[in-house]
Amino acid sequence: MKSNIKKKTYQAIYRLLDRVSPITEDCGALCGAACCTCGGDSQEEEGLDYDLGIYLLPGEEKLFTMKEEWLKWSVEYAEDYDFPDSWFGKVYFVRCKTPPVCPRESRPLQCRFFPLAPHLSEEGRLQLIWSTSELPYSCPLITEKRALNASFIQATYTVWKHLIRDTLIFDLVEMDSQDREAAGVNYQVVYQL
Numbered sequence: 001m002k003s004n005i006k007k008k009t010y011q012a013i014y015r016l017l018d019r020v021s022p023i024t025e026d027c028g029a030l031c032g033a034a035c036c037t038c039g040g041d042s043q044e045e046e047g048l049d050y051d052l053g054i055y056l057l058p059g060e061e062k063l064f065t066m067k068e069e070w071l072k073w074s075v076e077y078a079e080d081y082d083f084p085d086s087w088f089g090k091v092y093f094v095r096c097k098t099p100p101v102c103p104r105e106s107r108p109l110q111c112r113f114f115p116l117a118p119h120l121s122e123e124g125r126l127q128l129i130w131s132t133s134e135l136p137y138s139c140p141l142i143t144e145k146r147a148l149n150a151s152f153i154q155a156t157y158t159v160w161k162h163l164i165r166d167t168l169i170f171d172l173v174e175m176d177s178q179d180r181e182a183a184g185v186n187y188q189v190v191y192q193l
């Protein structure tokens, strides 16, 4: 799938997000790194019925060789999944082989944004909300509505503001936002301008 976002832009985004984290302490210590470890091979072996992959945004795969030893890759077709109609062709999913250990500077964007998610208001305003994804674990940052670092919120907002200039990514955020509204999801705004 062709993205307008260049590799060097994704690299700059990674560098910006490398410098921030949701809270100052290691939030993985609060929950046993639930968001990293809940979708790994151990759960498959235990017969649980979820298998969380991390999908890459269109073009984000340019930052990887697909030979990383810590990642397992799946290539799927957007048409087969619940992606916007404008999406077609390959989408890349990764799963970590050694969670919660990974090269921090190489974490996919989806790992870096959590527990925040982008939302477009009905007036088209970009907002950051607590993630409303249905997950097989609970994130204490969300359940306790912990105060997040302002630097993390600001950097995440800046990145999403840039990312949604790409029509494919805009369509994804718009679709997710409309789905939330249609389902009456009670989302909570963390930040907006």
Ligand code: SF4
Pocket: 022, 027, 028, 029, 030, 031, 032, 033, 034, 035, 036, 114, 115, 138, 139, 140, 141, 142
């Ligand atoms: S983001 Fe939430 S679920 Fe993930 S490690 Fe931090 S506290 Fe745990």
Ligand code: SF4
Pocket: 035, 036, 037, 096, 098, 099, 100, 101, 102, 103, 107, 108, 111
């Ligand atoms: S890439 Fe790193 S941060 Fe993301 S789920 Fe895997 S171990 Fe966790």
